[in-house]
Amino acid sequence: MKPYCYGVDLGGTTVKIGRFSTGEAEPEKWEIPTRTEDGGSHILPDIAKAVLDNMKVNGICHDMVEGIGIGVPGPVEDNGFVHGCANLGWGPMNAAGILSELTGLPVRAANDANAAALGEQRAGCGRNYQSLVMITLGTGVGGGVVLNGEIVSGTNGAAGEIGHMQVVDPADIVGHCGCGRVGCLEQAASATGLVNMTRKILETSGKASCLRSVDDLSAKAILDAARDGDPLAQEAAEKMMHYLALAASLIASVVDPDAFVIGGGVSRAGAYLIDGIARHYKKIVFHAHRETPFIQAVLGNDAGMIGAAGLIWDGNK
């Protein structure tokens, strides 16, 4: 194992880069903007320049660097082939191969949500587990499957697409999912989904609720109100927890992981949400999977970068 490695989390607005070195617990971290103009053609050259500049400034030569791991916001196959990333302007290409050409370093790529799951497994809340499934609750719902310490990418680079599991009763939600279907987990358990589901209850129910006086309804406001005992907010929160538990119970039937990790901005609701999902899960799951724990992610926005480094480097083990 060489002494250095770079982890890159490529987002739609910024690129987070970390230089990891043996013997140092924390990476050196910095960010560069994601230039999505011109079909995203500047993105990989910008990343290559950032890495090569950092190596030069710090006197690090190529044979001291194990490689670059990169998390990409779209489907990625094990061989680094990206099927396209709409919000980067990218079509299909081998992102890992191109970045390797540009830097002269070995590169491995993964989907960003999968990388975040690996990050939590290697260095976060999942360090006691070899296998976990992470469910990321943000604007959408993402996911990542890690088995025996390795990301499951899938034949189309589309394993861990937890947000598009069709488990939600159409009666509980509004309109279509971004994927064009109806009933995706994302429609009930993303920040947007929870807000839409709550608005529907507000419109159709006569229940009193402190949420009726909130102008700009947010997932945080709903989960705070639910925790504080507001019955209508609780109705929406319980539906969200139920659908997350249902998806988890189906996931357990497939891969039976050591643990479920709940991450993303919405997971800051903490024990109220996590314990609520676990309570619903225990009620509905097949008996063999009943004891699987639900835990809260701890690495926040660094998970993807740390997991990306973990694709190529085992320096902290």
Next chain:
Amino acid sequence: MKPYCYGVDLGGTTVKIGRFSTGEAEPEKWEIPTRTEDGGSHILPDIAKAVLDNMKVNGICHDMVEGIGIGVPGPVEDNGFVHGCANLGWGPMNAAGILSELTGLPVRAANDANAAALGEQRAGCGRNYQSLVMITLGTGVGGGVVLNGEIVSGTNGAAGEIGHMQVVDPADIVGHCGCGRVGCLEQAASATGLVNMTRKILETSGKASCLRSVDDLSAKAILDAARDGDPLAQEAAEKMMHYLALAASLIASVVDPDAFVIGGGVSRAGAYLIDGIARHYKKIVFHAHRETPFIQAVLGNDAGMIGAAGLIWDGNK
């Protein structure tokens, strides 16, 4: 790789044993009865004796044998620990460890449905695929997940419990699943489930059907009638296919396999069933998983024994 290996498929009535040898395409196969009396305590000694006798008769000494792989009808962890097998009379024990003690050979164990999936991947219809999910349609519905040529066992030895995915509308089925819950895939897609679902339609629908004159309704009779154009049988068959497709679409969201393999006695309905599941799947699945093929298992009752050998031996590669 040593020149011999034994594969064992342990069933509730008989034990199928195969001796595999390098350079021979077909194993030598035989069966012994499964003696379930006395808490199943004779089963592993009987298997050990069968293997050791076969070695003796054929002049095979221990250092010519790679080991024994065994498929067991219950949850099995990667380390060979069996959580208990009700139909063998077994409680929790390390079956692999005990059989290894009794024979002086290395032993690896897996769940029998998982072993069958590995068998199809190594030597059957899945030879072109590294990753597949097998769904076995028999008296119940079993399953096995193989990723990158390895069985996914799960933390409780209960990965691939496809039959207990809760995807079925209770309005379509009768009573409870054997696991105590309502809505398991098994209740709509096992031989028994299809018969129960069809009986419910026969009772509540006014449709004419050739099935009304059948005394002893079977899954085969229903699927034959459906293929021959009987509208009521088709209604039941389409429901079964839909629920199998729904389960497959959810599985794809988790592990995105190269292919789905449909096996078990009911799969003898062939293209009518397999193509029907694929047709429903394409209608409902997330776009990234739309092209995943459905193929029919080919190894029949030998899949488990072949896959068991595959746990410990790569002799045909």
